Amino acid sequence: MSDGEELDVVVVGAGCAGLACAYELASNGLTVAVCERGDVAGAKNLTGGRLYLEPLKDLCGDLLEGAPFERTVVSESIVLTHGDASTSIRLDHGVGEDRPHSVTVLRGKFDQFLADRAGEKEAFVMGEQRVDELIREDGKVAGVMVGGEEVRAKVVVAADGALSFLAVEAGLRKSREPRCFGVGVKELIKLDASVIEERFNVAPGQGAARMYLGDVTDGLPGGGFLYTNRDSISIGVVVQMDELEQRGEEDTFNDLINRFKERPDVAPLIQGYETVEYGAHLIPEGGFDAIPELGIPGLFLVGDAAGLVLNTGNLLRGMDLAMASGVIAARSIIEFREGDPGCPECLQHYKNSLTNSFVIEEMRAHRKAPKILSNERIYKVYPPAVVDMLRSLFEVDEKGEGVPVKRAVKEMRRTVGTWAAMRDIMRILKL
Amino acid sequence: MKVEEKLALNAIKNHDESHIVLDEETCARCETRICIRACPAGLYSVEPATHKVIVDHSGCLECGTCMVICPLDAVTWRYPDPGYGIRYRHG
Numbered sequence: 030m031s032d033g034e035e036l037d038v039v040v041v042g043a044g045c046a047g048l049a050c051a052y053e054l055a056s057n058g059l060t061v062a063v064c065e066r067g068d069v070a071g072a073k074n075l076t077g078g079r080l081y082l083e084p085l086k087d088l089c090g091d092l093l094e095g096a097p098f099e100r101t102v103v104s105e106s107i108v109l110t111h112g113d114a115s116t117s118i119r120l121d122h123g124v125g126e127d128r129p130h131s132v133t134v135l136r137g138k139f140d141q142f143l144a145d146r147a148g149e150k151e152a153f154v155m156g157e158q159r160v161d162e163l164i165r166e167d168g169k170v171a172g173v174m175v176g177g178e179e180v181r182a183k184v185v186v187a188a189d190g191a192l193s194f195l196a197v198e199a200g201l202r203k204s205r206e207p208r209c210f211g212v213g214v215k216e217l218i219k220l221d222a223s224v225i226e227e228r229f230n231v232a233p234g235q236g237a238a239r240m241y242l243g244d245v246t247d248g249l250p251g252g253g254f255l256y257t258n259r260d261s262i263s264i265g266v267v268v269q270m271d272e273l274e275q276r277g278e279e280d281t282f283n284d285l286i287n288r289f290k291e292r293p294d295v296a297p298l299i300q301g302y303e304t305v306e307y308g309a310h311l312i313p314e315g316g317f318d319a320i321p322e323l324g325i326p327g328l329f330l331v332g333d334a335a336g337l338v339l340n341t342g343n344l345l346r347g348m349d350l351a352m353a354s355g356v357i358a359a360r361s362i363i364e365f366r367e368g369d370p371g372c373p374e375c376l377q378h379y380k381n382s383l384t385n386s387f388v389i390e391e392m393r394a395h396r397k398a399p400k401i402l403s404n405e406r407i408y409k410v411y412p413p414a415v416v417d418m419l420r421s422l423f424e425v426d427e428k429g430e431g432v433p434v435k436r437a438v439k440e441m442r443r444t445v446g447t448w449a450a451m452r453d454i455m456r457i458l459k460l
Numbered sequence: 461m462k463v464e465e466k467l468a469l470n471a472i473k474n475h476d477e478s479h480i481v482l483d484e485e486t487c488a489r490c491e492t493r494i495c496i497r498a499c500p501a502g503l504y505s506v507e508p509a510t511h512k513v514i515v516d517h518s519g520c521l522e523c524g525t526c527m528v529i530c531p532l533d534a535v536t537w538r539y540p541d542p543g544y545g546i547r548y549r550h551g
Contacts, residue, residue, distance in 0.1 A: 072547045073548065075551050135550045135551055137549055140551070157542035159539055205527075273497065281502055287461065305469060307470060309500035
Protein backbone atom coordinates (compact mmCIF):
# COMPACT_ATOMS: atom_id res chain seq x y z
CA MET A 30 0.00 0.00 0.00
CA SER A 31 2.66 2.51 0.95
CA ASP A 32 5.83 0.64 -0.05
CA GLY A 33 7.35 1.82 3.20
CA GLU A 34 6.94 5.37 2.00
CA GLU A 35 5.66 7.82 4.53
CA LEU A 36 2.32 9.44 3.80
CA ASP A 37 1.49 12.88 5.00
CA VAL A 38 -1.69 11.67 6.70
CA VAL A 39 -3.50 8.42 7.31
CA VAL A 40 -7.15 8.83 8.20
CA VAL A 41 -8.79 5.98 10.09
CA GLY A 42 -12.45 5.62 9.18
CA ALA A 43 -14.31 6.58 6.02
CA GLY A 44 -17.23 8.32 7.68
CA CYS A 45 -18.18 11.93 7.19
CA ALA A 46 -15.47 13.31 9.52
CA GLY A 47 -12.66 11.25 7.99
CA LEU A 48 -13.70 11.85 4.41
CA ALA A 49 -14.19 15.61 4.85
CA CYS A 50 -10.69 15.69 6.37
CA ALA A 51 -9.19 13.60 3.57
CA TYR A 52 -10.87 15.72 0.90
CA GLU A 53 -9.49 18.93 2.38
CA LEU A 54 -5.99 17.50 2.74
CA ALA A 55 -5.87 15.97 -0.72
CA SER A 56 -7.28 19.15 -2.29
CA ASN A 57 -4.24 20.92 -0.88
CA GLY A 58 -1.83 18.42 -2.35
CA LEU A 59 -1.05 16.31 0.71
CA THR A 60 -0.72 12.54 0.36
CA VAL A 61 -3.59 10.89 2.22
CA ALA A 62 -4.81 7.35 2.73
CA VAL A 63 -8.15 6.54 4.34
CA CYS A 64 -8.36 3.13 6.00
CA GLU A 65 -11.93 1.85 6.25
CA ARG A 66 -12.75 -1.45 7.94
CA GLY A 67 -15.92 -1.97 5.89
CA ASP A 68 -15.62 -3.03 2.27
CA VAL A 69 -16.62 0.45 1.11
CA ALA A 70 -17.19 3.84 2.73
CA GLY A 71 -20.42 3.86 4.72
CA ALA A 72 -20.69 0.09 5.03
CA LYS A 73 -20.48 0.26 8.82
CA ASN A 74 -22.18 3.62 9.29
CA LEU A 75 -25.65 4.55 10.34
CA THR A 76 -27.52 7.79 10.90
CA GLY A 77 -31.02 8.72 12.07
CA GLY A 78 -30.73 11.05 10.35
CA ARG A 79 -30.38 14.48 9.20
CA LEU A 80 -27.53 16.78 8.21
CA TYR A 81 -27.59 20.51 8.97
CA LEU A 82 -26.04 22.26 5.99
CA GLU A 83 -25.76 25.91 6.98
CA PRO A 84 -22.73 25.49 9.28
CA LEU A 85 -20.88 23.68 6.48
CA LYS A 86 -21.31 26.24 3.71
CA ASP A 87 -17.81 27.64 4.06
CA LEU A 88 -16.05 24.53 5.30
CA CYS A 89 -17.53 21.92 2.96
CA GLY A 90 -19.46 23.85 0.31
CA ASP A 91 -17.39 22.48 -2.56
CA LEU A 92 -17.33 18.92 -1.24
CA LEU A 93 -21.10 18.81 -0.79
CA GLU A 94 -21.86 20.14 -4.29
CA GLY A 95 -24.17 17.59 -5.90
CA ALA A 96 -24.32 15.32 -2.84
CA PRO A 97 -27.05 12.66 -2.83
CA PHE A 98 -29.34 14.13 -0.20
CA GLU A 99 -32.65 12.41 0.38
CA ARG A 100 -35.06 15.26 1.12
CA THR A 101 -34.90 18.84 2.35
CA VAL A 102 -36.66 19.04 5.72
CA VAL A 103 -39.50 21.56 5.54
CA SER A 104 -41.78 20.11 8.19
CA GLU A 105 -40.63 19.72 11.79
CA SER A 106 -42.67 18.15 14.56
CA ILE A 107 -42.20 17.47 18.22
CA VAL A 108 -44.76 14.93 19.34
CA LEU A 109 -45.63 14.13 22.94
CA THR A 110 -47.03 10.63 23.25
CA HIS A 111 -49.25 9.08 25.88
CA GLY A 112 -50.89 5.74 25.22
CA ASP A 113 -52.74 5.89 21.93
CA ALA A 114 -52.98 9.69 22.07
CA SER A 115 -50.46 12.38 21.29
CA THR A 116 -50.13 16.08 20.83
CA SER A 117 -47.66 17.81 18.61
CA ILE A 118 -46.11 21.11 17.76
CA ARG A 119 -45.39 21.42 14.10
CA LEU A 120 -43.50 23.94 12.06
CA ASP A 121 -43.96 23.99 8.30
CA HIS A 122 -41.40 26.34 6.92
CA GLY A 123 -41.06 27.32 3.34
CA VAL A 124 -37.47 26.31 2.80
CA GLY A 125 -37.04 25.64 -0.88
CA GLU A 126 -34.64 23.30 -2.63
CA ASP A 127 -32.44 26.28 -3.41
CA ARG A 128 -31.80 26.98 0.24
CA PRO A 129 -32.03 23.85 2.34
CA HIS A 130 -31.38 24.25 6.08
CA SER A 131 -31.15 20.58 6.68
CA VAL A 132 -31.51 17.43 4.66
CA THR A 133 -32.15 13.78 5.40
CA VAL A 134 -29.41 11.41 4.34
CA LEU A 135 -28.64 7.71 4.16
CA ARG A 136 -25.03 6.97 4.91
CA GLY A 137 -24.51 4.25 2.33
CA LYS A 138 -25.03 6.61 -0.57
CA PHE A 139 -23.74 9.71 1.17
CA ASP A 140 -20.43 8.31 2.41
CA GLN A 141 -19.69 6.69 -0.93
CA PHE A 142 -20.25 10.05 -2.59
CA LEU A 143 -17.82 11.70 -0.17
CA ALA A 144 -15.30 8.91 -0.78
CA ASP A 145 -15.59 9.40 -4.54
CA ARG A 146 -15.03 13.13 -4.15
CA ALA A 147 -11.98 12.54 -1.96
CA GLY A 148 -10.76 10.02 -4.54
CA GLU A 149 -11.06 12.62 -7.30
CA LYS A 150 -8.59 14.70 -5.31
CA GLU A 151 -6.30 11.68 -5.15
CA ALA A 152 -6.89 10.59 -1.59
CA PHE A 153 -6.62 6.78 -1.43
CA VAL A 154 -9.79 5.45 0.16
CA MET A 155 -9.28 1.78 0.88
CA GLY A 156 -11.88 -0.69 2.11
CA GLU A 157 -11.33 -3.80 4.23
CA GLN A 158 -8.44 -2.13 6.05
CA ARG A 159 -8.95 -2.59 9.77
CA VAL A 160 -6.49 -0.57 11.82
CA ASP A 161 -5.40 -2.72 14.74
CA GLU A 162 -2.82 -0.57 16.46
CA LEU A 163 -0.95 2.71 16.51
CA ILE A 164 2.75 2.91 15.71
CA ARG A 165 4.49 5.08 18.30
CA GLU A 166 7.98 6.44 17.97
CA ASP A 167 9.92 9.17 19.75
CA GLY A 168 6.96 10.18 21.87
CA LYS A 169 4.58 10.58 18.98
CA VAL A 170 2.29 8.58 16.76
CA ALA A 171 4.00 7.67 13.51
CA GLY A 172 1.40 5.58 11.74
CA VAL A 173 -0.89 2.58 12.14
CA MET A 174 -0.72 -1.18 11.81
CA VAL A 175 -3.18 -2.60 9.30
CA GLY A 176 -3.40 -6.37 9.01
CA GLY A 177 0.18 -6.77 10.24
CA GLU A 178 1.55 -4.12 7.89
CA GLU A 179 2.92 -0.75 8.80
CA VAL A 180 1.34 2.34 7.29
CA ARG A 181 3.53 5.27 8.22
CA ALA A 182 2.36 8.85 8.21
CA LYS A 183 3.31 12.19 9.73
CA VAL A 184 -0.16 12.38 11.28
CA VAL A 185 -2.92 9.89 12.03
CA VAL A 186 -6.47 11.24 12.09
CA ALA A 187 -8.73 9.05 14.21
CA ALA A 188 -12.15 9.28 12.59
CA ASP A 189 -13.00 5.83 13.88
CA GLY A 190 -16.38 6.61 15.30
CA ALA A 191 -18.22 6.54 18.60
CA LEU A 192 -16.32 3.54 19.94
CA SER A 193 -12.91 4.92 18.85
CA PHE A 194 -10.54 2.13 19.74
CA LEU A 195 -7.69 4.47 18.83
CA ALA A 196 -8.72 7.08 21.40
CA VAL A 197 -8.77 4.35 24.04
CA GLU A 198 -5.42 2.94 22.90
CA ALA A 199 -3.85 6.42 23.01
CA GLY A 200 -5.07 6.84 26.60
CA LEU A 201 -7.32 9.73 25.65
CA ARG A 202 -10.33 7.94 27.03
CA LYS A 203 -9.91 5.77 30.09
CA SER A 204 -13.01 3.81 29.41
CA ARG A 205 -16.29 4.23 27.69
CA GLU A 206 -18.93 5.25 30.16
CA PRO A 207 -22.56 4.27 29.55
CA ARG A 208 -23.78 7.70 30.68
CA CYS A 209 -21.92 9.23 27.71
CA PHE A 210 -23.80 7.24 25.08
CA GLY A 211 -27.21 6.96 23.57
CA VAL A 212 -28.17 3.71 21.85
CA GLY A 213 -29.84 4.40 18.53
CA VAL A 214 -31.83 1.69 16.82
CA LYS A 215 -33.31 2.27 13.41
CA GLU A 216 -35.48 0.47 10.93
CA LEU A 217 -35.43 1.55 7.32
CA ILE A 218 -38.76 1.04 5.61
CA LYS A 219 -39.54 1.42 1.92
CA LEU A 220 -42.44 3.51 0.74
CA ASP A 221 -43.11 5.13 -2.63
CA ALA A 222 -41.94 8.71 -2.96
CA SER A 223 -45.43 9.87 -4.01
CA VAL A 224 -47.00 8.15 -1.00
CA ILE A 225 -44.56 9.89 1.34
CA GLU A 226 -45.31 13.24 -0.26
CA GLU A 227 -49.06 12.74 0.05
CA ARG A 228 -49.04 11.52 3.65
CA PHE A 229 -46.61 14.11 4.96
CA ASN A 230 -48.04 16.92 2.85
CA VAL A 231 -44.74 17.80 1.24
CA ALA A 232 -43.66 18.48 -2.34
CA PRO A 233 -41.23 16.24 -4.24
CA GLY A 234 -37.76 16.65 -2.77
CA GLN A 235 -39.14 17.96 0.48
CA GLY A 236 -39.60 16.01 3.64
CA ALA A 237 -40.52 15.82 7.30
CA ALA A 238 -38.69 15.22 10.55
CA ARG A 239 -40.55 14.12 13.65
CA MET A 240 -39.34 13.63 17.19
CA TYR A 241 -41.44 11.72 19.69
CA LEU A 242 -41.17 12.06 23.45
CA GLY A 243 -42.98 10.04 26.09
CA ASP A 244 -43.94 6.40 26.23
CA VAL A 245 -42.27 5.67 22.87
CA THR A 246 -39.19 5.00 25.00
CA ASP A 247 -41.19 3.61 27.92
CA GLY A 248 -40.64 6.96 29.59
CA LEU A 249 -36.85 6.61 29.53
CA PRO A 250 -34.65 9.54 28.55
CA GLY A 251 -34.44 9.48 24.79
CA GLY A 252 -37.02 9.59 22.07
CA GLY A 253 -38.44 8.25 18.87
CA PHE A 254 -37.54 9.68 15.49
CA LEU A 255 -38.98 9.58 12.00
CA TYR A 256 -37.27 11.06 8.96
CA THR A 257 -38.57 10.88 5.43
CA ASN A 258 -36.05 9.91 2.76
CA ARG A 259 -36.62 9.92 -0.98
CA ASP A 260 -38.45 6.60 -1.13
CA SER A 261 -38.01 5.31 2.38
CA ILE A 262 -38.52 6.31 5.98
CA SER A 263 -35.99 6.07 8.80
CA ILE A 264 -37.86 5.22 11.98
CA GLY A 265 -36.41 4.32 15.34
CA VAL A 266 -35.61 5.16 18.92
CA VAL A 267 -32.68 6.48 20.92
CA VAL A 268 -32.34 5.67 24.61
CA GLN A 269 -29.73 6.95 27.02
CA MET A 270 -27.59 3.93 27.76
CA ASP A 271 -27.23 4.27 31.51
CA GLU A 272 -31.02 4.31 31.89
CA LEU A 273 -31.52 1.04 30.06
CA GLU A 274 -31.30 -0.98 33.24
CA GLN A 275 -34.61 0.43 34.37
CA ARG A 276 -36.47 -0.98 31.45
CA GLY A 277 -38.98 -3.77 31.95
CA GLU A 278 -37.71 -7.32 31.84
CA GLU A 279 -39.39 -8.31 28.60
CA ASP A 280 -38.95 -5.07 26.70
CA THR A 281 -36.40 -5.06 23.92
CA PHE A 282 -35.46 -2.35 21.44
CA ASN A 283 -37.33 -4.28 18.81
CA ASP A 284 -40.47 -4.20 20.98
CA LEU A 285 -40.13 -0.44 21.33
CA ILE A 286 -39.80 0.05 17.58
CA ASN A 287 -42.66 -2.31 16.80
CA ARG A 288 -44.93 -0.52 19.25
CA PHE A 289 -43.83 2.82 17.84
CA LYS A 290 -44.78 1.73 14.31
CA GLU A 291 -48.16 0.48 15.53
CA ARG A 292 -49.11 3.75 17.23
CA PRO A 293 -52.40 5.04 15.80
CA ASP A 294 -50.69 8.34 14.94
CA VAL A 295 -47.82 6.57 13.13
CA ALA A 296 -49.33 3.46 11.53
CA PRO A 297 -51.39 5.31 8.86
CA LEU A 298 -48.29 7.26 7.82
CA ILE A 299 -46.31 4.14 7.05
CA GLN A 300 -49.06 1.74 6.01
CA GLY A 301 -47.98 -0.58 3.22
CA TYR A 302 -44.32 -0.30 4.11
CA GLU A 303 -41.66 -2.92 3.66
CA THR A 304 -38.77 -3.22 6.10
CA VAL A 305 -35.44 -3.36 4.28
CA GLU A 306 -32.79 -2.84 6.95
CA TYR A 307 -32.42 -2.90 10.74
CA GLY A 308 -29.46 -1.26 12.42
CA ALA A 309 -28.03 0.05 15.67
CA HIS A 310 -25.33 2.54 16.51
CA LEU A 311 -24.02 4.38 19.53
CA ILE A 312 -24.29 8.14 19.77
CA PRO A 313 -21.76 9.96 21.96
CA GLU A 314 -24.20 12.18 23.83
CA GLY A 315 -22.07 13.10 26.82
CA GLY A 316 -21.81 16.68 25.59
CA PHE A 317 -19.07 19.22 26.22
CA ASP A 318 -17.94 17.77 29.54
CA ALA A 319 -17.37 14.36 27.98
CA ILE A 320 -15.12 15.60 25.17
CA PRO A 321 -11.78 13.84 25.60
CA GLU A 322 -8.37 15.38 25.03
CA LEU A 323 -8.41 15.91 21.27
CA GLY A 324 -5.20 14.05 20.56
CA ILE A 325 -1.59 13.34 21.31
CA PRO A 326 1.23 14.49 19.04
CA GLY A 327 0.73 12.78 15.69
CA LEU A 328 -2.85 11.72 16.47
CA PHE A 329 -5.93 13.92 16.06
CA LEU A 330 -9.43 12.89 17.09
CA VAL A 331 -12.35 14.10 14.95
CA GLY A 332 -16.11 13.53 14.76
CA ASP A 333 -17.77 10.90 16.95
CA ALA A 334 -14.31 9.69 18.05
CA ALA A 335 -13.92 13.07 19.75
CA GLY A 336 -17.46 12.94 21.17
CA LEU A 337 -18.62 15.80 18.97
CA VAL A 338 -22.39 15.45 19.15
CA LEU A 339 -24.86 18.05 20.30
CA ASN A 340 -28.28 17.08 21.58
CA THR A 341 -30.34 19.97 22.87
CA GLY A 342 -33.67 18.19 22.85
CA ASN A 343 -34.86 20.03 19.76
CA LEU A 344 -31.66 19.66 17.73
CA LEU A 345 -29.61 16.51 17.35
CA ARG A 346 -26.41 17.30 15.52
CA GLY A 347 -23.48 15.05 14.82
CA MET A 348 -22.65 14.86 11.14
CA ASP A 349 -22.17 18.60 10.66
CA LEU A 350 -19.89 18.76 13.70
CA ALA A 351 -18.03 15.71 12.40
CA MET A 352 -17.43 17.17 8.95
CA ALA A 353 -16.44 20.54 10.39
CA SER A 354 -13.96 18.97 12.80
CA GLY A 355 -12.45 16.93 9.96
CA VAL A 356 -11.88 20.05 7.87
CA ILE A 357 -10.55 22.03 10.84
CA ALA A 358 -8.07 19.24 11.65
CA ALA A 359 -7.01 19.17 8.00
CA ARG A 360 -6.40 22.91 7.97
CA SER A 361 -4.15 22.70 11.03
CA ILE A 362 -2.16 19.94 9.36
CA ILE A 363 -1.91 22.00 6.16
CA GLU A 364 -0.70 24.95 8.22
CA PHE A 365 2.24 22.84 9.42
CA ARG A 366 2.91 21.00 6.17
CA GLU A 367 6.35 22.54 5.66
CA GLY A 368 7.46 21.52 9.13
CA ASP A 369 6.27 18.54 11.14
CA PRO A 370 2.51 18.30 11.50
CA GLY A 371 3.11 15.59 14.10
CA CYS A 372 4.61 18.14 16.49
CA PRO A 373 2.77 19.21 19.67
CA GLU A 374 2.30 22.74 18.26
CA CYS A 375 0.25 21.43 15.36
CA LEU A 376 -1.99 19.50 17.74
CA GLN A 377 -2.36 22.64 19.83
CA HIS A 378 -3.27 24.56 16.67
CA TYR A 379 -6.06 22.05 16.02
CA LYS A 380 -7.29 22.22 19.60
CA ASN A 381 -7.40 26.02 19.50
CA SER A 382 -9.09 26.13 16.11
CA LEU A 383 -11.73 23.62 17.11
CA THR A 384 -12.30 25.32 20.47
CA ASN A 385 -12.84 28.64 18.71
CA SER A 386 -15.13 27.16 16.08
CA PHE A 387 -18.87 26.72 16.31
CA VAL A 388 -18.31 23.03 17.03
CA ILE A 389 -17.02 23.41 20.55
CA GLU A 390 -18.58 26.81 21.17
CA GLU A 391 -22.05 25.39 20.59
CA MET A 392 -21.28 22.35 22.70
CA ARG A 393 -20.00 24.52 25.50
CA ALA A 394 -23.04 26.78 25.31
CA HIS A 395 -25.21 23.70 25.81
CA ARG A 396 -22.99 21.89 28.27
CA LYS A 397 -25.85 21.43 30.73
CA ALA A 398 -28.06 19.77 28.12
CA PRO A 399 -27.12 16.15 28.89
CA LYS A 400 -28.01 16.61 32.56
CA ILE A 401 -31.22 18.51 31.88
CA LEU A 402 -32.30 15.97 29.28
CA SER A 403 -31.71 13.07 31.65
CA ASN A 404 -34.58 14.42 33.79
CA GLU A 405 -37.14 11.60 33.74
CA ARG A 406 -40.05 13.96 34.20
CA ILE A 407 -39.60 15.21 30.62
CA TYR A 408 -40.44 11.71 29.40
CA LYS A 409 -42.66 10.30 32.12
CA VAL A 410 -44.66 13.16 33.61
CA TYR A 411 -45.13 15.97 31.11
CA PRO A 412 -46.23 14.11 27.97
CA PRO A 413 -49.15 12.37 29.75
CA ALA A 414 -50.07 15.54 31.63
CA VAL A 415 -50.21 17.68 28.50
CA VAL A 416 -52.01 15.04 26.45
CA ASP A 417 -54.58 14.45 29.21
CA MET A 418 -55.20 18.14 29.65
CA LEU A 419 -55.77 18.69 25.94
CA ARG A 420 -57.93 15.60 25.72
CA SER A 421 -60.17 16.86 28.49
CA LEU A 422 -60.60 20.16 26.63
CA PHE A 423 -61.87 18.42 23.51
CA GLU A 424 -64.34 16.11 25.21
CA VAL A 425 -67.99 16.50 26.13
CA ASP A 426 -69.36 14.12 28.74
CA GLU A 427 -72.74 12.36 28.94
CA LYS A 428 -74.21 15.20 30.96
CA GLY A 429 -73.49 17.44 28.03
CA GLU A 430 -70.70 19.26 29.83
CA GLY A 431 -67.22 20.07 28.76
CA VAL A 432 -64.27 20.74 31.03
CA PRO A 433 -63.54 24.42 31.58
CA VAL A 434 -59.99 25.42 30.69
CA LYS A 435 -59.43 26.55 34.26
CA ARG A 436 -60.24 23.13 35.66
CA ALA A 437 -58.15 21.34 33.03
CA VAL A 438 -55.12 23.46 33.83
CA LYS A 439 -55.69 22.97 37.56
CA GLU A 440 -55.82 19.22 37.08
CA MET A 441 -52.59 19.29 35.08
CA ARG A 442 -50.89 21.39 37.73
CA ARG A 443 -51.95 18.88 40.33
CA THR A 444 -50.38 15.97 38.41
CA VAL A 445 -47.11 17.66 37.50
CA GLY A 446 -46.63 19.71 40.68
CA THR A 447 -46.49 23.44 40.08
CA TRP A 448 -43.11 24.15 41.59
CA ALA A 449 -41.32 21.16 40.17
CA ALA A 450 -42.74 21.99 36.75
CA MET A 451 -41.65 25.60 36.95
CA ARG A 452 -38.17 24.54 37.97
CA ASP A 453 -37.97 22.08 35.08
CA ILE A 454 -39.30 24.61 32.60
CA MET A 455 -36.76 27.19 33.75
CA ARG A 456 -33.98 24.65 33.23
CA ILE A 457 -35.21 23.68 29.81
CA LEU A 458 -35.46 27.33 28.81
CA LYS A 459 -31.81 27.74 29.74
CA LEU A 460 -30.78 25.08 27.22
CA MET B 461 -41.85 -8.58 13.10
CA LYS B 462 -39.40 -10.45 15.26
CA VAL B 463 -35.87 -9.19 15.59
CA GLU B 464 -34.48 -12.34 13.94
CA GLU B 465 -36.63 -11.67 10.89
CA LYS B 466 -35.33 -8.10 10.70
CA LEU B 467 -31.72 -9.24 11.06
CA ALA B 468 -32.31 -11.67 8.20
CA LEU B 469 -32.98 -8.67 5.93
CA ASN B 470 -29.52 -7.22 6.57
CA ALA B 471 -26.52 -7.84 4.35
CA ILE B 472 -24.10 -9.63 6.61
CA LYS B 473 -21.27 -12.10 6.31
CA ASN B 474 -20.71 -13.98 9.52
CA HIS B 475 -17.27 -15.20 10.50
CA ASP B 476 -17.00 -18.69 11.98
CA GLU B 477 -15.12 -17.24 14.89
CA SER B 478 -16.93 -14.87 17.24
CA HIS B 479 -15.64 -11.32 17.59
CA ILE B 480 -17.41 -11.17 20.97
CA VAL B 481 -15.99 -13.23 23.81
CA LEU B 482 -17.54 -13.43 27.27
CA ASP B 483 -15.61 -14.09 30.43
CA GLU B 484 -17.74 -16.96 31.73
CA GLU B 485 -16.57 -16.74 35.31
CA THR B 486 -17.36 -13.05 35.51
CA CYS B 487 -20.71 -13.52 33.79
CA ALA B 488 -21.59 -16.19 36.37
CA ARG B 489 -21.36 -13.54 39.11
CA CYS B 490 -23.45 -11.01 37.19
CA GLU B 491 -26.76 -10.05 38.73
CA THR B 492 -28.10 -7.65 36.14
CA ARG B 493 -27.48 -9.55 32.89
CA ILE B 494 -28.22 -6.23 31.26
CA CYS B 495 -26.65 -7.39 27.98
CA ILE B 496 -29.68 -9.57 27.30
CA ARG B 497 -32.08 -6.65 27.29
CA ALA B 498 -29.68 -4.04 25.93
CA CYS B 499 -28.45 -5.75 22.76
CA PRO B 500 -30.50 -4.21 19.93
CA ALA B 501 -30.08 -7.40 17.93
CA GLY B 502 -31.17 -9.66 20.79
CA LEU B 503 -28.05 -11.82 20.51
CA TYR B 504 -27.64 -12.49 24.22
CA SER B 505 -29.61 -15.17 26.02
CA VAL B 506 -29.45 -17.62 28.88
CA GLU B 507 -28.61 -21.16 27.92
CA PRO B 508 -31.43 -23.21 29.44
CA ALA B 509 -29.33 -26.23 30.41
CA THR B 510 -26.48 -24.36 32.11
CA HIS B 511 -28.13 -21.02 33.00
CA LYS B 512 -25.06 -19.36 31.49
CA VAL B 513 -25.26 -16.13 29.51
CA ILE B 514 -24.34 -16.85 25.93
CA VAL B 515 -23.96 -14.70 22.84
CA ASP B 516 -24.46 -15.58 19.21
CA HIS B 517 -22.29 -13.18 17.25
CA SER B 518 -24.00 -13.83 13.92
CA GLY B 519 -26.34 -10.94 13.18
CA CYS B 520 -24.29 -8.50 15.26
CA LEU B 521 -24.98 -4.88 14.27
CA GLU B 522 -21.56 -3.84 15.60
CA CYS B 523 -22.93 -1.06 17.78
CA GLY B 524 -20.80 -2.00 20.81
CA THR B 525 -23.64 -1.54 23.33
CA CYS B 526 -22.82 -4.80 25.15
CA MET B 527 -19.17 -3.89 25.62
CA VAL B 528 -19.96 -0.42 26.93
CA ILE B 529 -22.89 -1.34 29.15
CA CYS B 530 -21.38 -4.45 30.79
CA PRO B 531 -20.94 -3.44 34.46
CA LEU B 532 -18.28 -6.11 35.02
CA ASP B 533 -16.18 -5.57 31.89
CA ALA B 534 -16.74 -9.16 30.91
CA VAL B 535 -17.25 -8.52 27.20
CA THR B 536 -14.19 -8.63 24.98
CA TRP B 537 -15.30 -7.10 21.74
CA ARG B 538 -13.44 -6.22 18.59
CA TYR B 539 -14.43 -5.36 15.08
CA PRO B 540 -14.93 -8.43 12.91
CA ASP B 541 -12.12 -9.25 10.48
CA PRO B 542 -12.13 -7.26 7.24
CA GLY B 543 -14.69 -8.64 4.83
CA TYR B 544 -16.96 -9.87 7.62
CA GLY B 545 -19.81 -8.54 9.69
CA ILE B 546 -22.65 -6.16 8.94
CA ARG B 547 -22.65 -4.31 5.67
CA TYR B 548 -25.20 -1.51 5.80
CA ARG B 549 -26.63 -1.05 2.30
CA HIS B 550 -28.63 2.02 3.26
CA GLY B 551 -27.29 3.21 6.62
